[in-house]
Amino acid sequence: MVESDYQINLKQRYLDHFWKKEELDKSKQKLKKKTDSELLEVNLCNLELESPLILASGILGVSSSLMTKIKKVGAGAVTTKSIGPRPRKGYKNPSIIPIDKKTFLNSIGLANPGIDYFLPEIKKLKQEKVKTIVSVFGNSIESYIEIAIKAQNAGADAIELNISCPHDNISKICQDKQLTYKYVAAVKKELKIPLFVKLSPNVTDICEIALSAEKAGADAVTAINTVNAMAIDIETQRPILSHGSGGLSGKAIHSIAIKKVYDLYKVLDIPIIGCGGIFSWKDVVEFFLAGASAVQIGSAMYQGINIISKINQGIIKFLNENNFESISDLTGIAHNFPMQTDPDF
Amino acid sequence: MIKKIRTVLISKVFQESKNIKTISFNVNSLLKKYSSEYYTPTPGEFLMVWVPGVDEIPISLSNYDESGDWSITIKKVGECTKALFNLQEGDKIGIRGPYGNGFKIPVDCEEKSLIFIFCGCIVIAPLIPLIFKLNKLEKKFIVIEGVKSENEIIFRDYLEEFLIENESLYISTNDGSYGYKGFATNLFNLILEEETKEGNRINHVFSCGPEKMMYELFLICEKKNIPFQTSLERVMRCGFGICGSCVLDPSGIRVCIEGPVFDSKILRTCTDFGKYNRDFSGKKYKI
Structure with missing residues (x-):
């Protein structure tokens, strides 16, 4: 059987990984033991984060005061609500509803106060030394660039390009690799700070889109945005959300997100930020094993923002018990195990 | 609590005044699914109320009882409250909740101490369950209801039935058509002075109403060092x-x-x- 490029690439990855592990084992013996909080430190595109946990976009990201609070309970960074060119009230309620245990359906419709109004909030976050990722969307390439630059100048540490909101036209961008390339390349060209691209699971091949973003200069990808979904009230026979359909988040999409991150890790060289249904430290570890270099947490915040510190503690305990020197050592480990490709007959 | 949006039938609509209605529905069958014990809301908690095809808004519970009959009281102001106002018995609305924290009743109410309940305009609704609860706990309290004009006074019969013994219901109208003429905050100041003269300690103020009015009331309470809660x-x-x-x-x-x-x-x-x-x-x- 002739090995495809892809398989060769995969093999190289395994070899690289084991080599790295050997080197690491050697250096481990020389290194002094890290303190607990050092175990959590990650370097994401040259951003030094105290924890791999990042607040996901669209959750609580309206006011700098609340985002500062979230940093104080242990988040490594926060992602703001997606900010567009002008104030937008979004869709009417119901726009976020609980749909099942720990699972939510939303179609907020990119409600946001507009970039000009939001700049002082970014500045305040900067003053409070909160690592801030500003999520950005626009109605043209030019407006994406304009908003990203304004955010950068106000002190944003990174930009997350929202090209994948499932209940807006901008999701057309993430469904087309050429459009993705065009938007990412155009914004990246003008930007000094790292650029993350948020990917949608609602595509035929997420890897194809991600590779396109990588080629266009993306520094990392965030996977995944919410999953297209819908709920209908049987008593009144009508869709519940005012917009009809929306995006599913929380527990129900966790396994979907793990699979996407796992697939992306095989093809990408840039870091992956895992996102989808994180409720405990175990979910974070799982994302890292699948290939994530950091994670975003959103829906679980309904249990209280202190969940972040609980998760951090859980990760530290796991790393100590399993003799890992850093959370980053977990990235991609699940790929070391060859899976059964052909069924038994 | 009702976690997912659930549709309920409106069992009763009661017109409180020209622009205000109380809508009742029974939630017993919904609650049983989540818990074998009867769920009791806390005074001050709110529901997310969905009017299918219109909007979903937060509304405080204005009443609930042990048979699972819950009520909300709404004033016709926006698109959603207008739609609610036009609903009839037998119509369906969606509800989820109750959400929020509710009023905290102080445990250290001594003899001769007083609790004030201050409501501005229609916003007496979230305070009604609190009044019931205080009454049940046999706490001594005074209710001040401030409205623009006599035709806006709601729950008067209700309150009078409850409070007449203590003569503790005060009403102010801006136009003087009923009770004290002027702002409710002024009336509050007057009663406060009188009670202090009689040696009564003011233990707590619970309030709900237009926020500017609540802010004014808060400043008065801060000056007099009276613990204050508002929704x-x-x-x-x-x-x-x-x-x-x-x-x-x-x-x-x-x-x-x-x-x-x-x-x-x-x-x-x-x-x-x-x-x-x-x-x-x-x-x-x-x-």
């Missing part, structure tokens, strides 16, 4: 703490989770209280 209103999407629409600055507290009832300690640190509100875009505007 605030903000735009909400989720009602359970993830959307961030109802955040108060600068402390980053959410009205749907840490509120809607806040006490003096929190209000002192809140620069938005009485001054700023947010619209659905997240943008602040002056109240």
